[in-house]
Amino acid sequence: MIASDDIHDLLAAYAVDSVSPEERAIVELALSRDPQLRGELDDHRVVLGILADAVDPHPSTPSPLVWQRITAEIDGAEEVSPRLASVRDIQKQRRFSKWTATMAFAAMALALLLGVSVYQLQQERRTPVFEAAIQELLDDPTATVATLEAAGDVAAEARIVLGADGVGYVYADNLPPLDASRTYQLWAIVDDRVISAGVLGADPDDSPFQVVGDVAGFAITEEVAGGVPVSEGETIAVWLRNA
Amino acid sequence: MLLLAKESVETVSEKQSSGAGALEPSDANLVVAVARFDQGALSELYDRHGTSVFALARRLVKSRELAEEVTQEIFMRLWNRPERFDPSRGSLRSFLLADTHGRSIDMLRSELARKEREKKEHVMDVRHTADIESQVWTNVASEEIRAAVATLSDGERKAIELAYFSGYTYRQVAEALGEPEGTIKSRIRTGMKRLKGQLTASGLMP
CATH class of the missing domain: 1.10.10.10 (Winged helix-like DNA-binding domain superfamily/Winged helix DNA-binding domain)
Structure with a gap:
């Protein structure tokens, strides 16, 4: 048990980063339980921020290389998502390959047929929550219907119906359930960028999402539970508009 | 269950440049844009606070090279985990400087620990x-x-x-x-x- 004055003294020392790792843990535990203490820490930080700015009124600036390194790291982070990057590469390659495009179109047509069959077979299993909205979109000729095909060894498939207003639904009940520490995540390719369209969970069902812009493709990946800003996991299923 | 879409095509930074006479976005708004992977928003925040972050780091680690390393880390942390900033608990500048101080001290102490003698x-x-x-x-x-x-x-x-x-x-x-x-x-x-x-x-x- 720590005395009240002690924790406030320790908090001030914590604010200036002058405590030991053990004391840091004690303070952080206290902070997690006491909103007043958090307010006190916030005040300390405001004071210190003002002092830090004041003692160096004409600071030297960091080299322009720092910002270049930041952007390179961000861009690099996108590239360390090799499988999604490869999706983009495939998209680009296929855009310029008539033969590939023809084959892919045939495969997609087959997949769509299969997809319709799977969809019909699964009608009764699906949760009815978004059923009406999905059906409405399926009847809408301006909507995009996409079947995401397995991208690797995992037998997986998902279907997406996307309205012209960018609201869509993914029915991903044909994905194998994952461990609770993992999740499926939906990605959209918009303007040559791969962006997250939502975290689907470990055992996904029908889920709505929204994307703004012209969607060139979708992918579902397996990620750590909670989802990630940039994919680090395996691509499970893919659909490309111009394939 | 699917959560929110995290991106829109029109970014905050684009809105800023397209809207004549538009109000300058607040730090908090820019952090929201960063959460949507808007690199322009991060760039604006770097312009606003990068020098202060660098100055504090340099004062502590006493090396331009290490201070630049800290600065890079601080903005990458903001990029990767923007949700760590809670605008109800103070300004972004206070938040970034607290982060900078902590990281600089960690760097300083690990260097000192290495040189135990x-x-x-x-x-x-x-x-x-x-x-x-x-x-x-x-x-x-x-x-x-x-x-x-x-x-x-x-x-x-x-x-x-x-x-x-x-x-x-x-x-x-x-x-x-x-x-x-x-x-x-x-x-x-x-x-x-x-x-x-x-x-x-x-x-x-x-």
């Missing part, structure tokens, strides 16, 4: 720093801040200066000043409280 010299450094006339406050241009610092007792000023601006633990400060550890912690706290009162009275703090 320098431990004694390090304590002597604290004594030396404490003995010399303080240089920290000499460049402070703001009268209000100079006045606030002037209200601190000598012991409070030295404790805050050595702990915050020189990166020493309160135990090192206590050893160097020949004071009990509890006294140093207490002086840091009372000094901070006094500064808050003064800065609030002069309108520099809400």
Whole structure:
């Protein structure tokens, strides 16, 4: 048990980063339980921020290389998502390959047929929550219907119906359930960028999402539970508009 | 269940450039845009706060190269985990500077731990720093801040200066000043409280 004055003294020392790792843990535990203490820490930080700015009124600036390194790291982070990057590469390659495009179109047509069959077979299993909205979109000729095909060894498939207003639904009940520490995540390719369209969970069902812009493709990946800003996991299923 | 889509094609930075006479987005709005992977928003935040982050890091780690490394890390943390910033708990600048201080101190201490043999010299450094006339406050241009610092007792000023601006633990400060550890912690706290009162009275703090 720590005395009240002690924790406030320790908090001030914590604010200036002058405590030991053990004391840091004690303070952080206290902070997690006491909103007043958090307010006190916030005040300390405001004071210190003002002092830090004041003692160096004409600071030297960091080299322009720092910002270049930041952007390179961000861009690099996108590239360390090799499988999604490869999706983009495939998209680009296929855009310029008539033969590939023809084959892919045939495969997609087959997949769509299969997809319709799977969809019909699964009608009764699906949760009815978004059923009406999905059906409405399926009847809408301006909507995009996409079947995401397995991208690797995992037998997986998902279907997406996307309205012209960018609201869509993914029915991903044909994905194998994952461990609770993992999740499926939906990605959209918009303007040559791969962006997250939502975290689907470990055992996904029908889920709505929204994307703004012209969607060139979708992918579902397996990620750590909670989802990630940039994919680090395996691509499970893919659909490309111009394939 | 699917959560929110995290991106829109029109970014905050694009909105800013397309809207003639548009209001400058707040730091909090830019952080929201960063959460949507808007690199333009991060660039704007870097322009606003990058120099302060770098200056504090450089003061602590005493190396341009290491300070630039810290600066890069701080903005990458903001990019990767923007949800760590809670606008209800203070300004982004305070948040970034607190993060910068913590990271710089970590860097400084790991370097010191690596050079274990320098431990004694390090304590002597604290004594030396404490003995010399303080240089920290000499460049402070703001009268209000100079006045606030002037209200601190000598012991409070030295404790805050050595702990915050020189990166020493309160135990090192206590050893160097020949004071009990509890006294140093207490002086840091009372000094901070006094500064808050003064800065609030002069309108520099809400």
